Amino acid sequence: MRATLPVVVEELLSEIASTCRDLAKVPDELLLALKFLFGPSAVQALDLVDRHSVTRISSPSGRIVYQVLGSSGKVYTCFASCHYCSCPAFTFSVLRKSDSLLCKHLLATYLSLAMGVCQDLSVSNKQLAGILLAQEDPEG
Structure with missing residues (x-):
């Protein structure tokens, strides 16, 4: 079962x-709505989207996680299915x-998906397990 965001957020992303x-762009009124709902996180998330910082990682098992290269250079793992x-x-x-409803990384994930600019990476089940365990894969 997929967790849902508040209706207003789901409608805005849709x-x-x-x-x-x-139109291949986001109109100003939708950008203002993002800013109203998410405050400064909206601008930061849009910056991450512009830098193509979001990667969808999928495995043969059908599992999907997202990694976002943060503005500090650190990579964060996001789970869109449960908004984490x-x-x-x-956490804070x-x-x-x-x-806050979402952090900038999770918002960037949803925006990248909505805008069709998410990077894609297919990995083996073992590699995905290594990513989820935050361990380096010995084969890679």
């Missing part, structure tokens, strides 16, 4: 996806304080 298919990111900001602002 509208961004639809507009990007038609491994970054400290997610989303989980502990509940003052």
Whole structure:
């Protein structure tokens, strides 16, 4: 079962996806809506999208995770199916304080998917397990 975002966020992402298919850009009114909902994280997430920092990693098992190269150069793992990111900001602002819906990495993941600019990488099941365990794969 897939966890859902608040309806307003789901609708905004859907509208961004639809507009990007038609116009190949995000109109100002949708950018303002993003800024209204997510504050400064929206601008930071859009910067990550512009830098093509989001990679969808899939394996033969059908599992999919996302890795986002953060602005600090550190890579964070995101799970879109349950709205989770491994970054400290997610733990603090989303989980502990509940003052944000998403961190910039997770928002960048959703925006990259909506805008069709997510990088794709296929790996073996063993390599994906290594990524999830944050271990370096001895074969790679």
